[in-house]
Amino acid sequence: MTAIQNAVARQQNTPGAMVQQYRSDFAAVLPSHIKPETWVRVAQGALKKGRKQGQQFELEIAAQNNPGVFLASLLEAARLGLEPGTEQFYLTPRKVKGQLEILGIVGYQGHIELMYRAGAVSSVVAEVVRERDTFRYQPGQDAVPHHVIDWDSDDRGRLRLVYAYARMKDGATSRVIVLNRAQIETIKASSQGANSDYSPWQKHEEAMWLKSSVRQLQKWVPTSAEYIREQMRAARDVASEPIGSTSLPTAEPEPAHNPDTGEVVDGEVIDEPAPWDEQAD
Incomplete structure (x- = not known):
């Protein structure tokens, strides 16, 4: 094999070339609103971030060491419609x-x-609370947290709490999730490789606190599949009702949220091995 052929072979075996090679597989699972060409370019660019070892970036080396795991991670990002190598979907x-x-x-x-x-x-509101912030929230008394930040301060102190809640399109407010440092440490302890130098817990601590609260919040808001089913069911009910029907009125359905507190009460709970499970992190 000539030197040129060797160079071409090496070029075709790079992680970036692998992403392009499996472009059609990613396109097959990407949501329809995402352009495969753009997603592939983002994935290729993500490999050129972070630290270098010699002439290559660490992510390129990691991808070449186990292409199967690398491509499986990208396929999962594509299935979810998230951009790899960003705060939507970390590649670590x-x-x-x-x-x-x-x-x-x-x-x-x-x-x-x-x-x-x-x-x-x-x-969706998700914020961290630091030691010098003012924070107040009492369930049953406060609809949402009262959080005051001194933006002129150069040092707000270390992370103390994190909270998250969602406002629904029907005007309701979801359950408010508040986690303290002890609860975050429990989540971190169950996270795979949390103490590794490469873990987001070491590089992006605030983002991981936010993720922990938002991940718990997901249990209290309707999932995509659930929400679409309800919309289709409602449309079918309207379409099947005879024009000029004189049928007796039916009982009103139970509200999707508590009218006293505004909390969503029928969100689909995501099955997880444990309350604080972060095994993939």
């Missing part, structure tokens, strides 16, 4: 049996994007 190098491999992790912005995409949520 992890050491497995002494060598780097890529692990894909849904970030807090990815969880928020999935909630918006379901169609029932009009806005």
Whole structure:
């Protein structure tokens, strides 16, 4: 094989070339509103971020060490319609049996994007509370947290709490999730490789606190499948009702939220191994 052929072979075996090679597979699972060409370029660009080892970036090395795991992570990001290598979907190098491999992790912005995409949520609020912030929230008394930040301060102190809630399109407010440092430490302890130098817990601590609260919030808002089923059921009911029907009125359905507190009460609970499970992180 000539030097030129060797160079071409190396070029075709790069992680970026692998992404392009499996473009049709990613396109087959991407949501219809995302352009495959754009998504592929984002995935290829993500490999050129982070630290370098010699002439290559660590993510490129990790992808080459185990292409199967790398491509599986990208396929999961494509299925969810999230951008790899961003705060929607992290691509992180992890050491497995002494060598780097890529692990894909849904970030807090990815969880928020999935909630918006379901169609029932009009806005999501997620914030960290630091030691010098003013924070007050009493369930049953306060509809949402009262959080005051001194934006002129150069030091707000270390992370103390994190909270998240959603406002629904029908005007209701979801359950408010508030987690303290002890609860966050429990989540972190169950996270795979949380103490690794490559873990988002080490590099993006605030983002991981936000993710923990948003991930718990997902249990209290309608999922995409649930919301679409309800919309289709309502449309079928309207279409099947005879014109000029004189049938007796039926009982009003139970509200999707508590009228006293405004909390959503019928959100689909996502099955998880444990309350604080973050095994993929």
